[in-house]
Amino acid sequence: MCQTNRKLPIKKVERQLKDCGLSPLVTCDKKAPGKGTIISTEIGSVSKFTDEKIAVQLVAKAGFDAWDFSMFTNMVVFDRRTKRHRPADHPLATDNYLAYARELRRIGEDNGIICNQSHAPFPSANKEIRSYLKRALECTAEAGGKICVIHPCNDWETAKNAEMFAELLPFAKSCGVKIATENMWNWDSENGHAASASCSDPKSFVELLDAVNDEYFVACLDLGHAEMKGLGTSAVEMIRALGSRLKALHIHDNDKLHDSHQLPYSMDIAFGPIIEALYEINYDGEFTLESDSYIGKKTLVKNLLDMSKVARKMASEFDALHF
Numbered sequence: 001m002c003q004t005n006r007k008l009p010i011k012k013v014e015r016q017l018k019d020c021g022l023s024p025l026v027t028c029d030k031k032a033p034g035k036g037t038i039i040s041t042e043i044g045s046v047s048k049f050t051d052e053k054i055a056v057q058l059v060a061k062a063g064f065d066a067w068d069f070s071m072f073t074n075m076v077v078f079d080r081r082t083k084r085h086r087p088a089d090h091p092l093a094t095d096n097y098l099a100y101a102r103e104l105r106r107i108g109e110d111n112g113i114i115c116n117q118s119h120a121p122f123p124s125a126n127k128e129i130r131s132y133l134k135r136a137l138e139c140t141a142e143a144g145g146k147i148c149v150i151h152p153c154n155d156w157e158t159a160k161n162a163e164m165f166a167e168l169l170p171f172a173k174s175c176g177v178k179i180a181t182e183n184m185w186n187w188d189s190e191n192g193h194a195a196s197a198s199c200s201d202p203k204s205f206v207e208l209l210d211a212v213n214d215e216y217f218v219a220c221l222d223l224g225h226a227e228m229k230g231l232g233t234s235a236v237e238m239i240r241a242l243g244s245r246l247k248a249l250h251i252h253d254n255d256k257l258h259d260s261h262q263l264p265y266s267m268d269i270a271f272g273p274i275i276e277a278l279y280e281i282n283y284d285g286e287f288t289l290e291s292d293s294y295i296g297k298k299t300l301v302k303n304l305l306d307m308s309k310v311a312r313k314m315a316s317e318f319d320a321l322h323f
């Protein structure tokens with residue numbers, strides 16, 4: 001399928017901005033950095049319908065403080081059906097990738113927001129995909145991000161995943177970017193629910209962190225994944241087990257069975273106890289949404305506004321616990 005056919009013409013983006021009472025794209029709304037916990041969202045879902053440059057602007061206009069640099073459909077493309085990768089038709093797939101990352105950083109800064117973290121290409125089990133991980137770390141640094149989320153290989157033993165990350169760490173350090181790995185899941189089709197994978201429960205996640213044992217190797221907890229039936233854990237339990245090594249979040253909602261990636265508070269996850277557990281461990285990272293399935297082409301701007309509202313609500317509840 002040709003990606004460009006799915007993109008929204010600029011005038012339709014402008015129309016959505018106007019309908020939501022927001023300023024046009026030419027206007028940069030410089031704002032002072034807010035106090036309290038930073039809220040962020042990934043730009044991958046937005047840039048399905050526009051390009052990253054506009055996506056960063058829209059995330060800023062919707063009220064987020066930061067953007068999460070998605071690099072998994074633009075740097076290289078993995079075809080789930082054929083299980084093969086192919087080069088992407090995108091600036092991040094060319095030799096000019098750093099200039100593009102720099103440009104996104106500038107657009108963000110012009111609009112008063114920063115890049116807080118990124119998401120490297122996956123699945124990491126694919127050798128060619130792994131060859132892009134250093135590029136993802138470089139782009140994160142160039143965009144101003146401090147953390148790059150890199151999936152472990154779902155089915156690898158802890159020692160083999162630890163070896164992959166240990167190999168990347170000297171490069172990550174030279175970029176000044178920490179690697180955060182994420183809790184994954186497999187699917188048990190016979191029983192119709194999730195099944196264990198690397199880092200899917202506290203024991204497995206802590207085991208990998210301990211095996212690598214480096215301050216540049218931290219945890220990104222995907223709250224939705226942690227709540228899926230069949231994994232025998234919960235987001236609260238994972239937060240407590242990860243403690244001070246938890247430095248990034250992927251926040252979204254689901255029916256506690258499927259990986260729905262929906263708007264928080266719209267489905268079955270109880271976010272109150274999660275926010276309290278984050279307070280208990282002195283979480284000092286950002287609140288980053290990954291509710292990508294909530295984003296629709298015709299309602300792009302409205303969806304982003306809804307997302308920033310719920311992210312702000314969560315961050316405010318979390319910040320209120322500190323007083």
Ligand SMILES: [Zn+2]
Pocket residue numbers: 182222250290
């Ligand atoms: Zn995630």
